[in-house]
Amino acid sequence: MIESIQVFLSEFQNSNLLIKFFVILGLYHILTYLISIIDFFVRLAQPGLDLQARFGQNSWAIVTGASDGIGKQFCYSLSKRGFNVVLIVRNQEKTLPIVDDLKKKFPSLSYKIVVADFSNSLKDDSFFNNIVEKVKNLDVSILINNVGIDLAAGEKYYHKLPVKNVIENIVVNTVPQALITRALITQLLNRSQRSAIIDISSYAGVKTIPMTEIYSATKAFNLHLSRSLNQEYRKKIDFLTLTPLVTQTQMTNKQIKQGALNGYISAEQFTESSLNLVGRIQYNNGNYIHQIQSALSSIIPEYLVDLLSFKQMIKVKDSYNVEQNKNK
Known part of the structure; x- marks a missing residue:
């Protein structure tokens, strides 16, 4: 040697x-x-910070898109860490059983439902001010910008997507993050303790993925807005920008069961590991499994990644269409 x-x-x-x-x-x-x-x-080996000590005892966390998937699981993971939770949702009736379950599991905590359909957020200038008005008397310490949709469904080609779906995808995936953050940031900055903003982007916003062009583009928006705001406000606010790969949610469940998507983690795995990163890391895939997958893809030639992505998305779209045809 x-x-x-x-x-x-x-x-x-x-x-x-x-x-x-x-x-x-x-x-x-x-x-x-x-x-x-x-x-x-x-x-990875380091334990997460004591978020109660960092952000304040008895403070509140706001979660958008809180009735399903990652958003719903964040409510449970935050509750485990002692935070009261505001659930911003489109459907109150669907969310009531979730809140009942949270209250049973965490009887000492408080929960508040705020109904807001983000697809209508540009139709009313007071839309986001109305949300802030409902939480202005709460000591909000954490904002999780999670709400997001993918209305491309089984359609493989961009020119066949309905214009309505394209517009709704862009609005729901970008406007809430931009404007609810703007509406709440003064309230967060005025606190005596630090605050946190967690933005859920996607690996699709880092690497271009075919047949998810609008979703990918909006997730790139989430990524860059979050990273830019971190530079401006990091002296007082802990930003965490997350770019997960496949996470098992209602959006991906059918494709996972049919084997069209692999290398996935559960929503609980994602939220638990993500919260352990708050205050220590500003940008991450959120879980070590996704972090390894991301690192591996970065050393594979781009043309090969593109080819594999294209074949994978064909399988995803086909599996979705098979499931839809079964339900007809």
Whole structure:
């Protein structure tokens, strides 16, 4: 081993400047990659912060899109950590059983339902002010921008998507994050303790994925808005931008059961690991399984990732259409 190193150093010293440059460049990239791997496992081994101590005892968390999937599970994970929760939902009747269950499991905590259909958020200038009015007397310490939809469903090609679906997808996936954050940020900044904003983007916002073009584009919006705001407000607010891969929710359940989607984690796995990152990390896939998948995809040639993504999405769309035909 020592002899090999001595030979390498001798060859390096005798090489010309161009070769020395490329060798140093290669070593630099290897070193930075190794450091990132070590940093990942060190952070993974660390326990999450005491969020009550960091953000305030008896404070409130707001979760948008709280009646399903990741949003619903965040309500349970936040409750486990002692936070009262405001559930912003479209359907109150659907949400009441969730709140009843939360109250049974966490009787010392309080819950509040705010009904808001974000697809109508641009039709009324007072839409977001009305939400803020309903929570202005609460000590809100955490905002989770989770609400999101994908109305492409089984359609494979963009030109066949109904215009109504395209517009609704853009509105629901971008406007709430932008405007509810703007409406609440002063309230968060005025607190004596730190606050947190958790933005749910998607890996689809990092890597372009075919047949989800509108969803991917809106998730890129979520990602960049969150990362930019972190730079502006990080002295007082902990931002966490999350870009999960496949998470088992109502949106993905059918495709997972049919084997069209693999490498998934549960919503609970995602929310629990994500909350352990708050205050320590600003940008992450949210779970170590997704973090590893993301790292692996970054070293695969892009053309191969594109090819695999295209084939995967064909399977996803086909499985959705098969399920829809069964239900007819």
